[in-house]
Amino acid sequence: GDSVTQMEGPVTLSEEAFLTINCTYTATGYPSLFWYVQYPGEGLQLLLKATKADDKGSNKGFEATYRKETTSFHLEKGSVQVSDSAVYFCALSDRGTGGFKTIFGAGTRLFVKA
Amino acid sequence: EAGVAQSPRYKIIEKRQSVAFWCNPISGHATLYWYQQILGQGPKLLIQFQNNGVVDDSQLPKDRFSAERLKGVDSTLKIQPAKLEDSAVYLCASSLGGGTETQYFGPGTRLLVL
Numbered sequence: 001g002d003s004v005t006q007m008e009g010p011v012t013l014s015e016e017a018f019l020t021i022n023c024t025y026t027a028t029g030y031p032s033l034f035w036y037v038q039y040p041g042e043g044l045q046l047l048l049k050a051t052k053a054d055d056k057g058s059n060k061g062f063e064a065t066y067r068k069e070t071t072s073f074h075l076e077k078g079s080v081q082v083s084d085s086a087v088y089f090c091a092l093s094d095r096g097t098g099g100f101k102t103i104f105g106a107g108t109r110l111f112v113k114a
Numbered sequence: 115e116a117g118v119a120q121s122p123r124y125k126i127i128e129k130r131q132s133v134a135f136w137c138n139p140i141s142g143h144a145t146l147y148w149y150q151q152i153l154g155q156g157p158k159l160l161i162q163f164q165n166n167g168v169v170d171d172s173q174l175p176k177d178r179f180s181a182e183r184l185k186g187v188d189s190t191l192k193i194q195p196a197k198l199e200d201s202a203v204y205l206c207a208s209s210l211g212g213g214t215e216t217q218y219f220g221p222g223t224r225l226l227v228l
């Protein structure tokens with residue numbers, strides 16, 4: 001079945017450091033890929049998404065490119081801020097026998113130090 | 115625009131008791147999802163409604179969990195009887211349709227079963 005694997009955390013960085021959070025997936029179809037973020041005390045919210053191969057999603061300085069050949073959707077940011085401290089979830093949405101299903105990775109906690 | 119509302123925010127019960135959670139999705143959203151998020155894991159879909167019909171309940175433990183979405187708007191999720199392993203955050207989300215659109219999440223209900 002479909003699955004999402006993302007790098008384990010926590011990831012601790014200093015402010016202005018470069019961020020990469022790895023995400024790989026397995027899917028039987030052609031899924032859409034998402035990064036959701038959960039800030040402390042808040043609900044999950046969409047950070048960015050890509051719906052087909054080679055698409056690049058971007059938002060708030062974060063980027064991720066849908067790589068079908070490597071089945072990956074790694075999240076990157078060139079210069080993190082303390083306010084980026086949160087839990088990041090990679091997810092896919094794919095058509096199954098019962099309709100579309102969304103599968104989340106386990107999440108990666110990011111701490112950014114001033 | 116109001117977001118997804120959930121209540122209660124926190125609940126503590128003893129094992130074998132029953133509990134119910136309520137969710138009101140964003141107005142006009144046809145699809146409603148209930149997820150279970152165990153500490154340290156990503157959200158796992160329990161049930162998905164399209165309007166007032168069930169699209170996917172393959173991971174819902176039907177011997178103890180039930181959910182309904184009367185009139186295709188708000189929804190309740192019930193656990194009866196609760197087990198220790200049901201301790202988790204229960205997330206409700208909604209989307210316009212049932213495909214690969216963005217899901218909008220509520221703040222969640224944190225359940226502790228003693």
